[in-house]
Amino acid sequence: MSASQKTLLEIQNLTRRYSSPDGGEPLTVFENANFDIQKGEFVCIIGHSGCGKSTILNVLAGLDTATSGVVIMEGREVCGPSLDRGVVFQNYSLLPWMSALKNVMFGVKARFPNWTRKQVKDHS
């Protein structure tokens, strides 16, 4: 297997800016970020509050769109959320009126909308 076949994620010239609500200068969270992540690699992104950790992770997950640049996962460009990329949210992740099991079933039901309740529950 060549080195390129072991690459899981390629982050190429990734930039994310947020426009200013009052029409002023946009906020550049990161600009022209370039790095690769290999299969099996364990990577931590660290930095002070507000430095852009969640923003870049949201782009890698396909939950947010970069202003420019691309994210390539196993040779395919990331264009949106996908079941091959799990996300554990920092907060607001659970539906508090549901039990833990029902929270899991909610996701399974979204993935397999034609399954019966029993299939969804067994899978959860």
Ligand SMILES: Nc1ncnc2c1ncn2[C@@H]1O[C@H](COP(=O)(O)OP(=O)(O)OP(=O)(O)O)[C@@H](O)[C@H]1O
């Ligand atoms: N939707 C948005 N619109 C405008 N600015 C945003 C938006 N989301 C985040 N920001 C700004 O982008 C910057 C990066 O935010 P981000 O949430 O990625 O930081 P973080 O490193 O995850 O912080 P924390 O450690 O507090 O979770 C911050 O200045 C934040 O105010």
Ligand SMILES: [Mg+2]
């Ligand atoms: Mg964060």
